[in-house]
Amino acid sequence: MSDTHWDFDSIGGSVTTLDQALANPAAVNAQVAQVLTESVGDAPVIDVPEDDHVQLCGGLYWDGELLTRAQVRELTGEDEEALARVKGSQARWMSVLLERTVIRVGDEPASPKLIRKLLIGDRDELVIGVRVATFGKTISARNVQCPHCEEHFDAEVDLTKIERLRLENPESKHQYEVELRNGRKALVRLPDGAAQEAIFEQDDATIPERNSALLGGCLVKVWSGDVQDARIGKELAKSLSVADRQQILRFISETQPGPLLDRIRFSHEGCGREVRLTLTMPELFLGD
Numbered sequence: 001m002s003d004t005h006w007d008f009d010s011i012g013g014s015v016t017t018l019d020q021a022l023a024n025p026a027a028v029n030a031q032v033a034q035v036l037t038e039s040v041g042d043a044p045v046i047d048v049p050e051d052d053h054v055q056l057c058g059g060l061y062w063d064g065e066l067l068t069r070a071q072v073r074e075l076t077g078e079d080e081e082a083l084a085r086v087k088g089s090q091a092r093w094m095s096v097l098l099e100r101t102v103i104r105v106g107d108e109p110a111s112p113k114l115i116r117k118l119l120i121g122d123r124d125e126l127v128i129g130v131r132v133a134t135f136g137k138t139i140s141a142r143n144v145q146c147p148h149c150e151e152h153f154d155a156e157v158d159l160t161k162i163e164r165l166r167l168e169n170p171e172s173k174h175q176y177e178v179e180l181r182n183g184r185k186a187l188v189r190l191p192d193g194a195a196q197e198a199i200f201e202q203d204d205a206t207i208p209e210r211n212s213a214l215l216g217g218c219l220v221k222v223w224s225g226d227v228q229d230a231r232i233g234k235e236l237a238k239s240l241s242v243a244d245r246q247q248i249l250r251f252i253s254e255t256q257p258g259p260l261l262d263r264i265r266f267s268h269e270g271c272g273r274e275v276r277l278t279l280t281m282p283e284l285f286l287g288d
């Protein structure tokens with residue numbers, strides 16, 4: 001987490017329905033960050049076109065084809081009402097938002113099934129796309145305190161300039177071999193919307209339980225030589241050693257693409273030094 005934070009009370013937003021609906025701003029990305037504790041290296045900056053088209057960071061395999069662009073629309077009052085009624089985790093809230101506002105991915109019309117297949121970083125990217133289509137690309141952070149000179153100031157963040165991590169080898173079909181201990185190997189797929197929802201299915205789950213849910217959704221198989229472990233999903237995840245689980249979680253964290261919302265950087269004009277911000281999903285929909 002960054003040293004500074006958005007000041008919720010002083011952001012002059014008029015959008016209160018979504019805000020109230022999201023009573024827990026701890027947010028998916030903070031919780032996912034807990035699950036995926038390792039941080040990744042610096043990523044290239046990629047500009048997003050400033051319209052209703054979104055360039056995905058990972059893309060979606062659909063009928064054997066990799067779809068890398070999507071079209072979204074702005075939020076309406078009807079969407080706002082529907083979102084305020086969503087029960088359950090914020091992952092579920094994101095699914096409902098995307099089911100309503102994503103028009104197509106590639107040439108494929110959006111559907112709930114398709115939305116659940118999107119990588120979690122691409123889901124973040126699409127939520128940003130809806131935000132840009134609804135309120136524009138600039139977010140104002142009011143009354144941020146500089147951690148260096150302690151001065152309070154207002155800052156503007158351009159959502160199209162946030163750093164993004166992009167998949168270098170999409171031909172892998174989002175599946176990767178990870179070396180485990182004792183010569184074992186795991187075939188791992190990057191987490192999608194379905195895995196994201198599974199992580200937060202149970203409200204009071206512990207971190208190891210969330211890890212098992214995440215790993216259960218990502219483990220394709222585990223094998224040693226010619227022998228494949230017969231277990232699947234969460235049972236397979238629970239049978240792995242703690243070290244192997246950490247190894248796989250670290251790999252996922254380092255590999256999964258998407259906008260780095262927990263690593264927004266800009267320089268404070270007052271003292272010229274770098275200030276970092278973390279942006280959560282609900283904050284994207286606070287009006288200016």
Ligand SMILES: [Zn+2]
Pocket residue numbers: 146147148149150151268270271272273
């Ligand atoms: Zn400063």
